[in-house]
Amino acid sequence: MSAPRLLVIVGPTAAGKSALALRLGERFNGIVISADSRLIYRGMDIGTAKPTAEERARVPHALIDIINPDEPFGLADYQRLAYEAIAEAHAAGRLPMLVGGTGQYVRAVVEGWNIPPAPPQPMLRQALEAEAEREGAAALHRRLAEVDPPAAARIDPRNVRRVIRALEVYLTTGRPISELQRRSPPGYDLLQIGLRLERERLYQRIDARVEEMLAAGLLEEVRRLRAAGYADDLPSMSALGYRQLIAHLRGEISLAEAVERIKRDTRRFVHQQMVWFRERDPAIEWFDAEDREGIEARVAGWLEDE
Secondary structure, eight states: OOOOEEEEEEOOTTSSHHHHHHHHHHHHTEEEEEOOTTTTBTTOOTTTTOOOHHHHHHSOEESSSOBOTTSOOOHHHHHHHHHHHHHHHHHTTOEEEEEOSOHHHHHHHHTTBOOOSOOOOHHHHHHHHHHHHHHOHHHHHHHHHHHOHHHHHHSOTTOHHHHHHHHHHHHHHSSOHHHHOOBOOOOOEEEEEEEEOOHHHHHHHHHHHHHHHHHTTHHHHHHHHHHTTOOTTSGGGGSTTHHHHHHHHTTSSOHHHHHHHHHHHHHHHHHHHHHHHHHHOTTOEEEETTOHHHHHHHHHHHHHOO
């Protein structure tokens, strides 16, 4: 019997992953399993470009709207729920499609990461955050390099949250996160599709998307979340679009400046996404994002190949 199939669709923000997944899901009886770290939050709809009710009616979606913005949710939680959703899709005779731009989510599922058994330690994390604030992100990264060189080599020094998590694991377990993150591939028959788009075209899409979000009420959405009691310093509220508008609502910057920052920071994030996927997985087959027919033909051929 052939291995259970899993279609993976990755690529930068605004490249068209969701639209492609809808098209493929309708043609190949698929279910979208979100691999986006922001779509998990209820109430954060506009700024995350969450699929509409009409889109979810066309093709079922999983791992969207599963927790509130102030609830903890780790990589191990995501991996477990993703494996469950994939198994449910197979049981229903449907094609599971892992779709999103959160590289860690995708890799944890595809490569079968064994997530370190170290629950978050709030007090330790606060101490490390204070250290980063006091001494700088580079100093914290150097500390990680002393105890776990492989992890430090993989983690961007500017990604303070990941540096802190790696140090947290080491200080809690006494073992480096690179050692604990053994991998046990789940044995799926994989097809991994990556979407690419010419840079200026992608930047145009990003700018247009930001303007559309604002027109759809993103600022009001941020106001509602804050009024509901969700603190500005929550990880969920640090998402692109939200943190910049929070700065505006605090009176720190103008609305125009907030909008420009959203566009600028999204472009930077897109660059990080592309570096992550291109460097970490040569198994990804890259297509022009607008080559829908070519992608469909590739998926059809893969499904027909027993």
